[in-house]
Amino acid sequence: MSAATTQQEWLERYSGALMNTFGPPQRVLVRGEGAYVWDADGNRYLDLLAGIAVNVLGHAHPAVVKAVSEQLGTLGHVSNFFATEPQVTLAERLLGLLGVDGKVFFTNSGTEANEAAFKLTRRTGRTRLVSATGSFHGRTMGALALTSKEAYRAPFEPLPGDVTFVPYGDVEALRAAVDETVAAVVLEPIQGEAGAVEPGAGYLAAAREITQQHGTLLWVDEVQSGVGRTGAWFAHTAEGIVPDVVTLAKGLGGGIPIGACIAVGDAADLLQPGNHGTTFGGNPVAAAAAHAVLDTLEDEDLLAHATATGERLRAGLADHPLVADTSGAGLLVGIGLRKPVAPQVQAAVLARGVVINAAAPDRLRLVPPLILTADQADEAVAVIRDVLDLHVPATTSTTSETEAPA
Template identity: 70%
Template sequence: MTGDTTPIHGREPRPGGPEWIERYRGSLMNTFGDPQRVLVHGEGAQVWDADGNRYIDLLAGIAVNALGHAHPALVKAVSEQIATLGHISNFFTSPPQVELAEKLLALLGAEGKVFFANSGSEANEAALKATRRTGRTKLVVAEGSFHGRTMGALALTSKEAYRTPFEPLPGEVTWVPYGDADALRAAVDGETAAVVLEPIQGEAGVVVPPEGYLRAARDVTREHGALLWFDEVQTGVGRTGDWFAHTPSGVTPDLVTLAKGLGGGMPIGACIGVGDAGSLFGPGNHGTTFGGNPVATRAALAVIDTIERDDLLTAVDELHRLFVEEFSSIPGVVEVTGRGLLLGVVLERPVAADVMKAALDAGVIVNAPTPDRLRIAPPFVLTSQQARDAVAAIRSVLAEVLP
């Protein structure tokens, strides 16, 4: 795959990757380090870089591009909407904003209200502010969590390296081991505003909690009058084979936050308040200039409509089975975790970063969220042949990295 320099749809030659990276260093803040590649074009589950190399994308912009790259339905929706009405502020509403809120509530199967933002961090900021409207300030959060990089969302993110440079952070946070129902019960009391959980932890390496854990969280929050908040930013909108990762638990939370896959690449986030939690905010309590704009909400409607029309949740389940079977047969792979197309490939040694780099050189994009895990989160439109080709490339890489 790397080294395929076939012209891309007749595009004119352009500067190569090294030149772009030099320009990047000279003009962008060094918050991410050097880019791994300079990408210029995408189609389906493949992307090309500035040097003409082609890659199978098993990361989808970190679980964002549910429909892959340049999907006709998304292109059509965004193009039509921006040519009609792009931005109006939240002094006004638009049909796509209302329709999307209604659709999300219908998918959730609950009555409530929706606040639209521009990202996962912003959706979580909204939820965090909503918890303050309970009159309580204590939050119980799981170790290994990731909820964002803004100051409020960062206060709920457990990784010390992210948190320490910016302390003191807002809130009264009690940390508990993820998946430990007894620890959760011991931490929640009558002063707890909310319990904040990811139904599956993505940044921790795709960690799935034990059966009954989410139900235990619902029971203890109800007992003490606290809110139950599920962060579905990475897991929602079909990523796990269900519209929401918490659905199989049978639990109804009070707050749900979404982003990533919701817009298929367009920036949008949502905070859903279920039942009484939908009324925690009143006029002036929160706001956003761009959130819920016509283009982003129209894009999200196109994503949801396409998943439904093309039965992509079935495709997610089928690809899940293929990946689990293929990865489990590779020497050096200890376990495959996760559900749907959010998978963690657990390696017998902490060489995930080396595997990620070598896989990129071999034409496959994956991610190494922890030293011994690869994260697989491809577009739902990935073909079975592309999946097999990508796994074959990773198999060869592991044979070299793991002697």
């Protein structure tokens, strides 16, 4: 087959060769540098999605490229019958960042980290789990059982586990749902997939008190919110709590697949030989990439930068007449709209060279690289505001709100 040269040719080949699990791709991307990506037709885009909160250092960051290249040239993969230095030191480093005594199980993704945590909860001798409405924990069967969105769940039911969903942020509903039969409560500090939805101050602290009262594990899913995304290493630390389980992925490898299930205190000993495993989890290349990410976040003070840049993005959009609210922390940014036009806004912003995400019909999500500059943030705000302006008259016209703008 001759090589494709245009974006349309690549899209046609994509539809002929790949399963239709994601729908038609929005673009075919061929290169990235810093906060920018280029498509197959040579168009440049400012990337405020970052692989869905993955590329915390942007694209082709020299530190990650160097770490991966050197490690791959030294030792690329071994089975987990053996240990490697990057694996051990990364586990120690994550425990140090959390400030806890515990143990780490490395995976290749957030879904796998949550599957490991799911299995860990079964070792308590209890089987019930409590999750929240609006949650997203992954697509495999166990992680899906904890994800509340009916459209994701319904085609695959019955799902494993005995899971009760309670309204996110409702302390009394959580209190009523938890008793001595519940193995774990799993919560996101900020619901990323839902569009940076926050539970309200004190919610995680109340969840910690409730779970301790009943001998129940508190499992905090930091797959999207962790690794500096919110301006802190972990979003849950803002409430001063220590969970029993923390799951990580996305930004940890800066684009190289890696996840982690971290168990704290007594929970660290629940999984024993034969209970769980992985072929690629914690391989030295992924661990080396994670070290490079953590080094760069520390050396360049990017957590503080994420806080400042996130505030800049929110402030730049908050006063637009179509914006109902802004939410999140750091560079996990949610933009609530007064009308359900987020997909049209997202498509029009993309056509103008900025990548964002429509998390819901009335909600946008921005999760850019933590290296995003103030000028780039302002550039994105200007484009988004211009597109939002086009939709303000449409809110009072007879034109369908679901009709895409010309």
